[in-house]
Amino acid sequence: MLSSLRPIVAFVAVFLVSATAAFAQTDPLPSWNDGPTKQAIVDFVTRVTEPESGDYVPIKDRIATFDNDGTLWLEQPMYTQLAFALDRVKELAPEHPEWKDQQPFKAVLEGDMKTLAASGEKGIAQLVAATHAGMTPEQFQTIVGDWLATAKDKRFERGYSKLVYQPMLELLSYLRDKGFTTYIVSGGGIEFVRNLSEPVYGIPPAQVVGSSIKTQYEVVDGVPTVMRLAELNFIDDKEGKPIGITEHIGQRPIAAFGNSDGDYQMLDWTTAGKGPRLGLIVHHTDAEREYAYDSDSSVGHLDKALDAAPDKGWIVVDMKNDWKEIFPPQE
Amino acid sequence: MLSSLRPIVAFVAVFLVSATAAFAQTDPLPSWNDGPTKQAIVDFVTRVTEPESGDYVPIKDRIATFDNDGTLWLEQPMYTQLAFALDRVKELAPEHPEWKDQQPFKAVLEGDMKTLAASGEKGIAQLVAATHAGMTPEQFQTIVGDWLATAKDKRFERGYSKLVYQPMLELLSYLRDKGFTTYIVSGGGIEFVRNLSEPVYGIPPAQVVGSSIKTQYEVVDGVPTVMRLAELNFIDDKEGKPIGITEHIGQRPIAAFGNSDGDYQMLDWTTAGKGPRLGLIVHHTDAEREYAYDSDSSVGHLDKALDAAPDKGWIVVDMKNDWKEIFPPQE
Numbered sequence: 001m002l003s004s005l006r007p008i009v010a011f012v013a014v015f016l017v018s019a020t021a022a023f024a025q026t027d028p029l030p031s032w033n034d035g036p037t038k039q040a041i042v043d044f045v046t047r048v049t050e051p052e053s054g055d056y057v058p059i060k061d062r063i064a065t066f067d068n069d070g071t072l073w074l075e076q077p078m079y080t081q082l083a084f085a086l087d088r089v090k091e092l093a094p095e096h097p098e099w100k101d102q103q104p105f106k107a108v109l110e111g112d113m114k115t116l117a118a119s120g121e122k123g124i125a126q127l128v129a130a131t132h133a134g135m136t137p138e139q140f141q142t143i144v145g146d147w148l149a150t151a152k153d154k155r156f157e158r159g160y161s162k163l164v165y166q167p168m169l170e171l172l173s174y175l176r177d178k179g180f181t182t183y184i185v186s187g188g189g190i191e192f193v194r195n196l197s198e199p200v201y202g203i204p205p206a207q208v209v210g211s212s213i214k215t216q217y218e219v220v221d222g223v224p225t226v227m228r229l230a231e232l233n234f235i236d237d238k239e240g241k242p243i244g245i246t247e248h249i250g251q252r253p254i255a256a257f258g259n260s261d262g263d264y265q266m267l268d269w270t271t272a273g274k275g276p277r278l279g280l281i282v283h284h285t286d287a288e289r290e291y292a293y294d295s296d297s298s299v300g301h302l303d304k305a306l307d308a309a310p311d312k313g314w315i316v317v318d319m320k321n322d323w324k325e326i327f328p329p330q331e
Numbered sequence: 332m333l334s335s336l337r338p339i340v341a342f343v344a345v346f347l348v349s350a351t352a353a354f355a356q357t358d359p360l361p362s363w364n365d366g367p368t369k370q371a372i373v374d375f376v377t378r379v380t381e382p383e384s385g386d387y388v389p390i391k392d393r394i395a396t397f398d399n400d401g402t403l404w405l406e407q408p409m410y411t412q413l414a415f416a417l418d419r420v421k422e423l424a425p426e427h428p429e430w431k432d433q434q435p436f437k438a439v440l441e442g443d444m445k446t447l448a449a450s451g452e453k454g455i456a457q458l459v460a461a462t463h464a465g466m467t468p469e470q471f472q473t474i475v476g477d478w479l480a481t482a483k484d485k486r487f488e489r490g491y492s493k494l495v496y497q498p499m500l501e502l503l504s505y506l507r508d509k510g511f512t513t514y515i516v517s518g519g520g521i522e523f524v525r526n527l528s529e530p531v532y533g534i535p536p537a538q539v540v541g542s543s544i545k546t547q548y549e550v551v552d553g554v555p556t557v558m559r560l561a562e563l564n565f566i567d568d569k570e571g572k573p574i575g576i577t578e579h580i581g582q583r584p585i586a587a588f589g590n591s592d593g594d595y596q597m598l599d600w601t602t603a604g605k606g607p608r609l610g611l612i613v614h615h616t617d618a619e620r621e622y623a624y625d626s627d628s629s630v631g632h633l634d635k636a637l638d639a640a641p642d643k644g645w646i647v648v649d650m651k652n653d654w655k656e657i658f659p660p661q662e
Contacts, residue, residue, distance in 0.1 A: 060535060137577055181537075194581045204391060205581030206512075206537075215577055217570040217596055224600040226577050233578075239548035246468055246546055246557050247564075248579060250525045250536030265548055269555040 028174035031167040031325040038322070040315050041171070044278045048254065049178050055276040059179040063253040065209075065245060065266060066172070068186035068193055070259040070300040071282050072201060074153065074163040076291040079299060081188050083160075084147055088131040096130075105130070129230030133213060136226055137191055144195040158327070161200045166325045168257075168282075172201055180255070185245055186210040187237035187262050191228075209244040211236045241266035254278065264305045267314055279314035281305055286320040359505035362498040362656040369653070371646050372502070375609045379585065380509050386607040390510040394584040396540075396576060396597060397503070399517035399524055401590040401631040402613050403532060405484065405494040407622040409630060412519050414491075415478055419462040427461075436461070460561030464544060467557055468522055475526040489658070492531045496613075497656045499588075503532055511586070516576055517541040518568035518593050522559075540575040542567045572597035590615065595636040598645055610645035612636060617651040 032038040047055040048062065069075035089099070089108045099105035104123035107115035116123060132140065152159055172182050184203055186193050190210030197203040212233040215226050236244040242265050245253065255278040256263070256270035263281070271277040283306065284291050295303035309316050319326070363369040378386040379393065400406035420430070420439045430436035435454035438446035447454060463471065483490055503513050515534055517524050521541030528534040543564040546557050567575040573596050576584065586609040587594070587601035594612070602608040615622050615631065626634035640647050650657070 060529065137581070138583075190578070191581070198391065206579065208581065212578060215574050217573045217600070219599075224573070224596065224603045226573050226600070242548045242555070242557050243546050247521070247543060248537065250468070250522070250539065252469075265555065268550075269548070269557070272555045 028177065029167065029170050031170055031323060033322055033324050035322065037315055037317055041278070041280070044255070044276065045175065045178050048276050057254055057275065061251065061254060062175075062178070062180040063183065063249060063251050064175050064180045064255040065183045065185040065241075065249075065253045065257070065270070066168070067258040067260070067263045067266070068184050068188055068210075070284065071257055071263070072164055072168050072172075072184070073160065074156075074290070075300050076284075076293065076297075077155075077299070079188065080160045081192050083151065084144065084192070085127045085131045087147060087151060088143070089127065092130065125230075125232070128213065128232075132189065132192075133228045133230035135228055137215070137228065140191055140228060141195055144192055148196060156327070158330075161196050163327060164200055165282075165323070166328045167323045169201070169328065171257075172203070175255070176202070181207065183207045183209060183245075183249060183253075185236065185241050185256075185266060187235070187240075189213075190236070209236055209241075209248045211240075237262045239265050242269040256280070257282070258305070259284065260300045260302045261304050262301075264308070267305065268308075268312065271312060271314065279309075279312060280317060281309055281314055282317045283319060285318050286323075286326065288320075289326045290319065292320075359508065360498065360501050362501055362654060364653055364655050366653065368646055368648055372609070372611070375586070375607065376506065376509050379607050388585055388606065392582065392585060393506075393509070393511040394514065394580060394582050395506050395511045395586040396514045396516040396572075396580075396584045396588070396601070397499070398589040398591070398594045398597070399515050399519055399541075401615065402588055402594070403495055403499050403503075403515070404491065405487075405621070406631050407615075407624065407628075408486075410519065411491045412523050414482065415475065415523070416458045416462045418478060418482060419474070420458065423461065456561075456563070459544065459563075463520065463523075464559045464561040466559055468546070468559065471522055471559060472526055475523055479527060487658070489661075492527050494658060495531055496654070497659045498654045499613075500532070500659065502588075503534070506586070507533070512538065514538045514540060514576075514580060514584075516567065516572050516587075516597060518566070518571075520544075521567070540567055540572075540579045542571075568593045570596050573600040576600075585609065587611070588613070589636070591631045591633045592635050593632075595639070598636065599639075599643065602643060602645065610640075610643060611648060612640055612645055613648045614650060616649050617654075617657065619651075620657045621650065623651075 029038055047053045048057040050056065066072055069079050086108050089105055093099055093109055099109060104116050104119035104126055107119065148159065148161055153163055156163055175182055182203055184193055184197055184207065188210055190208055190212045193210050194205040194208045197205060197208050214229045214231045214233040216229055218225050218227055234240065234244065241263065252273045253270045254273065254276065256266050257280045258267055259282040267279040271279040284293050284300065286292060293300060294306060295301065306316065360369055378384045379388040381387065397403055400410050417439050420436055424430055424440055430440060435447050435450035435457055438450065479490065479492055484494055487494055506513055513534055515524055515528055515538065519541055521539055521543045524541050525536040525539045528536060528539050545560045545562040545564040547560055549556050549558055565571065565575065572594065583604045584601045585604065585607065587597050588611045589598055590613040598610040602610040614637065615624050617623060624631060625637060626632065637647065
């Protein structure tokens, strides 16, 4: 009689294997450890996408906004855009012999980060003017693209576009699969971020909101040209994030993702809206695999938003415990 | 022998009927008369979408920008947004008894368009401050939506959202079917146009570029709020159009559609790009079915762009002869 059970056993075995495989295939967030953080994300997405949930949100209103530095990619030991500006100063230095004696360029060329930091907003403005202006957006894109193709982070010995967070890449895809439109809302320069948004995050240039310098339309030798000027236009940080979202997207998001106090207002405004809302903070707690920092760091300073999270109902990702992987696998 | 041919004749007849029906069904621009204008549009779209054409453009670069007033909907005898502002002043007048003696409000209340026009930019700024500011974008959307639902154009006795150009609605759909992303780039207010862009044109709020007033982020009684201020932020007209496109879209369009000199720079910058480009001007030549105007009109002033069209290779739509229908059918 036992032998007559064999086909049934085989069937059950095949069924179990298939079911496991199917489950593994359909876990949309494989780099997230199972637990309350992952569950809260999946619960929110399920609630807003299931018509019978009572919290259903139509596709046109499924707007999700992501900070970039420290939320989607590495921001330590310095913002990647600052690393770009410093490298660019070094590259342009032969054309500017006067920089040897002129701050903040002298400090950059001598690697004197303390003096550079002391140059403050004025110094940063001079760096931006020298490295980001006086060209068309297309020319700037070429310069940034060439730099990103070769520049490497010293600690991880990888290009910056490989130092993006694998769990967040999965989250972006998961949300888009569920009908969300995903936006980057970055304190960084809008044109800088646009260089990588599509190939790295699958986010087209038009879905990037960021800080910007002014541009001017000119006809140069009969050629219509947009020129980047050495003049600040908009700071997309803190109060600027809800303003930038209003201007660019024209809708309040239902989900917002950040990692620092610069994201506080975006998180607060997003989650204060009616209906189901999701606010999430990436807390850098993993000195071994990445970095551990919050209220003591000037880059990615996280204090007020972390304190407010429990009351506001924002999810706090504990990078060390919630993330199975930090970066995409090495190729 | 003849009877044996019958099945073949029947087959051929059925084939011809089917083929005709299929052709009728697939004409993407039924409200455009056959002729060189329609042919030039179809030729361009065919060239950029057929992989073997040599002029193929990948989907991510198929960006098309449309002016709104006079290009997608009626702009005579006055811009619809101005009609809104005038109606709004009348509605708010009981709360502002001082307006009876105060310009430009006095002129609006007395229907004195000459004095209103003489109040110039300062007068318009006061109208905008009184009717467009001091509220959240959501509150403004409600006010505009309520007005659009009931206000009617006097000549055509139809609501403004029914006074859109049927041939242009077909063109928008045709381009989207062919993988284009369609944007509105309007001199009008971005939030005003966003009210109708999705239901009327199928264009989501984030794909609207326009003029704007400043907004401010405030926490009012603990509620995070974006407030519209009585201060100009950006004029999306003339040189402003390439600037607004750069800021919002981050890519140069491959096709641009306008109807006035306010669109000149957008058309010029768009068609000056490398590869296949399309520039198109809607020329209002139909006083009987709509209006006939160009260089003599202050609303929709068309002079320089019309003169430049032949040299620049821009298509000029002769509304009277190229369009079979002007507006969507009456319901």
